[in-house]
Amino acid sequence: MALLLPRISKTHRNLWKSTPPPIIFSKQLTGTACSNHYASDTDTDPSLVSALISIFTKRPFSPDDPELKTLAPRLTTKAVESVLNGIRSWKTAHVFFTWAPNQCGYTHNCYTYNAMASHLSRARQNAPLRAMAMEVVSSNCSLTPGALGFFLRCLASVDLVQEANFFFDQVTAKGLCVPNSYSYNCLLEAISKSKSNSIELLEMRLQEMRDSGWEFSKHTLTPALQVYCNAGKFEKALNVFNEMYERGWVDAHVMSILVVSFSKWGEVDKAFDLIERMEDHKLGLNEKTFHVLIHGFVRQSRVDKALQLFDKMRKSGFALDISLYDVLIGGLCKNKELEKALSMYSEMKALGIHADAGILAKLIPSFSDEVEMIRVLEEVQGDLDEEDMLLLCTSVLNGLTNNGSIDKAYQLLQAMMQYESDSEGEVDKILVVMKRVRPVTTNFKIVIDGLLRFGKFDMALSLYKDMIQIGCKPNVSIYNNLIDALCNSDRLDESYKLLREMEQSGLEPTHFTHNSIFGCLCRRQDVVAALNLVKEMRACGHEPWIKYSTLLVKQLCKHEKVVEACNFLDNMVHEGFLPNIVAYSTAINGLVKIQEVDRAVQLFQDICAQGYCPDVVSHNILISGLCKAKRVSEAESLLDEMVMKGLVPSVVTYNLLIDGWCKTSHVDKAILCLSRMFGEDREPNVITYTTLIDGLFNAGRVDDALVLWNNMGRKGCAPNRIAYMALITGLCKCGRPDEALVYLREMEEKEMKPEIFVYAAVVSARLSELNLPRQ
DNA sequence: TTAGGGTTAG
Numbered sequence: 001m002a003l004l005l006p007r008i009s010k011t012h013r014n015l016w017k018s019t020p021p022p023i024i025f026s027k028q029l030t031g032t033a034c035s036n037h038y039a040s041d042t043d044t045d046p047s048l049v050s051a052l053i054s055i056f057t058k059r060p061f062s063p064d065d066p067e068l069k070t071l072a073p074r075l076t077t078k079a080v081e082s083v084l085n086g087i088r089s090w091k092t093a094h095v096f097f098t099w100a101p102n103q104c105g106y107t108h109n110c111y112t113y114n115a116m117a118s119h120l121s122r123a124r125q126n127a128p129l130r131a132m133a134m135e136v137v138s139s140n141c142s143l144t145p146g147a148l149g150f151f152l153r154c155l156a157s158v159d160l161v162q163e164a165n166f167f168f169d170q171v172t173a174k175g176l177c178v179p180n181s182y183s184y185n186c187l188l189e190a191i192s193k194s195k196s197n198s199i200e201l202l203e204m205r206l207q208e209m210r211d212s213g214w215e216f217s218k219h220t221l222t223p224a225l226q227v228y229c230n231a232g233k234f235e236k237a238l239n240v241f242n243e244m245y246e247r248g249w250v251d252a253h254v255m256s257i258l259v260v261s262f263s264k265w266g267e268v269d270k271a272f273d274l275i276e277r278m279e280d281h282k283l284g285l286n287e288k289t290f291h292v293l294i295h296g297f298v299r300q301s302r303v304d305k306a307l308q309l310f311d312k313m314r315k316s317g318f319a320l321d322i323s324l325y326d327v328l329i330g331g332l333c334k335n336k337e338l339e340k341a342l343s344m345y346s347e348m349k350a351l352g353i354h355a356d357a358g359i360l361a362k363l364i365p366s367f368s369d370e371v372e373m374i375r376v377l378e379e380v381q382g383d384l385d386e387e388d389m390l391l392l393c394t395s396v397l398n399g400l401t402n403n404g405s406i407d408k409a410y411q412l413l414q415a416m417m418q419y420e421s422d423s424e425g426e427v428d429k430i431l432v433v434m435k436r437v438r439p440v441t442t443n444f445k446i447v448i449d450g451l452l453r454f455g456k457f458d459m460a461l462s463l464y465k466d467m468i469q470i471g472c473k474p475n476v477s478i479y480n481n482l483i484d485a486l487c488n489s490d491r492l493d494e495s496y497k498l499l500r501e502m503e504q505s506g507l508e509p510t511h512f513t514h515n516s517i518f519g520c521l522c523r524r525q526d527v528v529a530a531l532n533l534v535k536e537m538r539a540c541g542h543e544p545w546i547k548y549s550t551l552l553v554k555q556l557c558k559h560e561k562v563v564e565a566c567n568f569l570d571n572m573v574h575e576g577f578l579p580n581i582v583a584y585s586t587a588i589n590g591l592v593k594i595q596e597v598d599r600a601v602q603l604f605q606d607i608c609a610q611g612y613c614p615d616v617v618s619h620n621i622l623i624s625g626l627c628k629a630k631r632v633s634e635a636e637s638l639l640d641e642m643v644m645k646g647l648v649p650s651v652v653t654y655n656l657l658i659d660g661w662c663k664t665s666h667v668d669k670a671i672l673c674l675s676r677m678f679g680e681d682r683e684p685n686v687i688t689y690t691t692l693i694d695g696l697f698n699a700g701r702v703d704d705a706l707v708l709w710n711n712m713g714r715k716g717c718a719p720n721r722i723a724y725m726a727l728i729t730g731l732c733k734c735g736r737p738d739e740a741l742v743y744l745r746e747m748e749e750k751e752m753k754p755e756i757f758v759y760a761a762v763v764s765a766r767l768s769e770l771n772l773p774r775q
Numbered sequence: 776t777t778a779g780g781g782t783t784a785g
Contacts, residue, residue: 449776481776512777550780585781592782620782655783690784726785755785 048074049082056096057087063099072103077112084115090123108139110147114154121154129154130163137170143177149186156190164190165201181214185223192223192230199236202227218249225254229261237261252283260289263296271297272305275312287318295327303331307340322353330362338366357388364392365399370408373399374430381433393437394446401450410459413439413447417470441467445478452485460485461494473505480513487520495520511542518544522552525559527568534575543577550583557590565590566603581607585618592625600625616642620652627660632669635660649680655687662695670695686712690723697730705730721752728754729761737765 048071055065080100087093097116100106113136120129133155136143143151148171155164168187171177179187188205191198202224209220221244228237241258244250255278262271271293275285285293290313297306306328314320325348332341345355345363355363360376367373373396381389393416400409415434423432444467451460464474464482479502486495495517502509514537521530530552534544549572556565565587569579584607591600604614604622614622619642626635635657642649654677661670670692677684689712696705709727712719719727724747731740740762747754 477776484776510777515777545778545780547778547780554781580780582780587781589781615781617782622782624782650782652783659784685783687784692784694785720784722785724785729785758785 044076044078044082045074048079049086052079052083052096053086056083056092056099057089061092061095073105075100075103075106077106077109080106080108080112081115084112084119087119090119090125093119094128108141110136110141110143110151113141114147114150117151117154121157124158126158126160129158130160133160133163133167137167137174137176140174140176143171145177145180145183148177148179148183152183152186152190156186156193159193159195161190161194161198181209181217181220184209184214185217185219188220188223192226194227197231198227199231199233218244218247218251218254221249222254222257226257229257232265252278252285255283256285256289259285260292260296263293263300266300268297268300268302268305272308275309279312284316287313290316290318291324294324298327298331301331301335303328303335303337306331320348320351320353322348322356322359325353326356326359326362329359333362333366341366357384357391361391361395364395365402367399368403370400370403370405378429378433381436386437389433389437390440393434393439394443397443397446401446401453404454406447406450406454406456409447409450410463413443413463416443417466439467439470439472441472441475441478444472445475445481448478449481452481457485457489457491474502476502476507476510476513479507480510480516483513484516487516490520490524492517492520492524509540509542511537511540514540514542515545515548519548519551522548523555525552525555525561527552527556527564531568531571531575534572534577538575538577544572546580546583549577549579550586553583553586553590557586557593560594562587562590562594562596581612581614581618584612585614585621588618588625589621592621592628595629597625597629597631613645616647616650616653619647620650620656623653623660624656627656627663630660630664632657632660632664632666649682651677651682651685651688654682654684655691658688658695659691662691662698665699667692667695667699667701684715684717686717686720686723689717689719690726693723694726694730697726697733700734702731702734702736721747721754724752725754725758728758732761732765735765735768737762737769740765 051067051071055061055068055071080097083096084093087096093116097108097112100112101108113132117129117132119125120132133151136151148168152164152168155161155167164187168179168183172179177183184205188202191202191205194201206216206220206224209216221240225237225240225244228240237258241250241254244254255274259271259274259278262268262274275293278285290309294306294309294313297303297309310320310324310328313324325344329341329344332338332344341363345359348355357380360380364373364376367376377392377396380392384392393412397409397413400406400412412430412434415431416437416439418435419438421435423435426432426435444463448460448463451457451463460482464478467474479498483495483498483502486492486498499509499513499517502513514533518530518533518537521533537544549568552568553565556562556568569583569587572579584603588600588603591597591603600622604618608614619638623635623638626632626638639649639653639657642653654673658670658673661667661673674684674688674692677688689708693705693708693712696702696708705727709719712723724743728740728743728747731737731743744754744758744762
């Protein structure tokens with residue numbers, strides 16, 4: 001392709017460089033190009049042009065108008081161009097444009113094509129524009145590079161980017177045009193408007209330009225920057241920007257491309273910073289960019305910056321329209337900044353901008369009381385159609401439900417259900433308004449959800465039945481919420497009934513539906529039903545939530561049904577749902593709790609062999625079991641094993657061992673364990689200290705216990721109720737009731753309530769001191 | 776709308 005392009009002399013190139021193309025379509029472009037080309041034409045006869053315009057715009061238009069026959073022989077391309085530019089309607093222009101080449105001796109040229117193309121692109125008439133591009137090529141119409149650029153811009157302005165590329169290639173291949181850098185820049189601008197990633201195409205065209213000796217200008221690099229920004233290619237975009245910066249080509253348009261891109265990339269602060277730097281250089285954003293940025297900032301949940309931008313826009317004197325208020329009020333409502341939203345609403349009213357249903361729907365839930373919400377609805381109802389009224393009614397129902405006025409919402413929905421019924425004699429005006437709107441599924445969902453939130457399950461169920469009654473179909477979400485709420489109150493039969501109704505109505509249960517019921521069965525410890533449901537879930541490809549499986553295991557273990565718990569886990573494996581380490585740890589803990597330590601160890605080893613990697617908590621559970629069984633040395637070996645595996649023992653791990661050593665009368669080993677904690681940089685907690693203090697008292701080492709108590713305080717570890725109770729009972733056990741009493745008072749001063757046995761210990765110790773003779 | 780659960784002291 002590049003071979004078709006002639007080498008251009010340096011002076012010629014510089015000419016193009018010094019006259020950059022205008023950014024926006026301009027009549028001047030068409031005019032200038034035309035007058036140059038048709039310098040030899042006789043001047044257009046104004047009477048001919050006005051006569052043609054008059055005939056073609058006259059209603060009814062008749063192609064057989066005798067005057068046309070006399071005018072036809074005088075037709076020139078220049079006249080056709082003037083007529084096309086003088087007609088307002090694209091359709092009329094098209095009729096004239098089609099009529100002209102049927103006249104003897106007349107053929108369109110590139111300027112008449114462009115005049116028509118301009119009409120079609122402004123009217124967004126893509127199909128005829130596309131057809132015209134093909135016609136230009138097939139009719140072998142020559143184009144100047146400027147005319148080619150203009151046509152490309154027409155195509156690009158209606159997103160016919162592929163067509164623009166194809167057209168460019170066709171006219172160059174057929175030799176109808178020798179494109180220059182301007183034509184290329186127009187093509188690049190078209191490419192930069194493409195919605196799809198067009199980096200490859202851009203780079204290909206840039207290479208073609210280089211190969212043909214065309215110099216790059218601001219108008220070459222601006223679309224390049226746009227393409228890289230659109231594709232999120234930061235590095236490449238930065239390179240282009242730097243080049244533009246060095247050449248002094250950065251202008252407000254270039255900056256706007258960057259600002260909008262930063263906004264799209266979520267870098268709102270950077271975008272804002274850039275805007276402020278633009279202001280320092282007296283570069284302003286245009287109205288469209290302000291709009292794009294305000295919408296973009298709100299989309300990025302940065303209403304703060306959007307508001308600041310809105311303020312700048314206001315100060316720059318731009319018109320503030322409803323769409324801006326809409327997006328800002330929407331953003332503020334979403335952020336729960338209701339006061340600000342309402343103040344924007346007042347501001348827009350003061351400016352004489354009428355809020356539409358969309359804005360009102362966003363605002364209604366911000367009103368604090370139901371009277372106000374309902375008043376807005378009553379006020380605007382005369383001006384709105386049914387669709388808008390439905391939007392507002394939905395918003396009112398939402399607002400009432402969120403405000404806790406669920407009964408009012410229920411009452412209004414009941415009124416909507418009496419759609420178009422007789423309202424004569426109705427006292428409550430709002431009910432009359434509501435009866436004019438037919439309720440839809442969303443309305444039922446809002447009120448049913450509200451009722452469920454307030455625990456009014458029976459009302460919710462009855463509303464569900466009502467909606468079916470009036471022919472409104474419940475959706476998945478309504479079924480899920482009803483089923484979940486019923487399951488949470490253990491109303492299992494009704495949940496199953498709804499599940500079946502859901503399936504019969506053609507709706508597929510989701511994993512949430514199934515898991516609601518699965519959770520209920522697990523809470524009930526109904527292993528058989530749970531496994532049956534799991535089979536059903538497997539058929540649907542739904543995975544049972546592990547938290548419920550674990551819950552079932554825990555419940556079974558709590559009731560000493562550890563064997564059943566283990567069997568359940570085996571069955572889950574059989575169904576293809578592998579329990580995780582947490583579920584297994586729960587079962588291991590169950591075994592520990594019924595003193596089946598060997599079986600606990602066995603299960604632990606089994607799952608290790610299956611490839612599970614028990615974590616710190618799983619190890620702690622086993623260590624706790626071994627300690628309780630007084631197999632503390634084995635427990636300590638397990639600690640070493642953990643470390644070898646790369647696990648970092650937790651405070652709980654050490655606490656368990658300290659307790660183990662204390663309870664087996666090896667307090668010194670427990671103290672060693674505490675030192676090990678310090679060595680490992682593991683901060684002991686109140687449980688560590690309490691455990692050891694209790695151990696020291698039991699070993700009769702009162703002073704050591706008291707030293708540790710004081711150390712604990714010094715280390716900033718505040719004793720809690722259990723720690724105090726251990727200290728007091730410990731002192732009593734060691735025959736120091738007076739000191740015990742001091743700490744008991746201290747404990748009471750801190751408003752910690754001791755258990756009865758603490759008082760009993762003090763009393764008992766006191767009595768021992770008295771050494772009363774046995775009766 | 777939806778997960779993540781299991782271990783320690785008197």
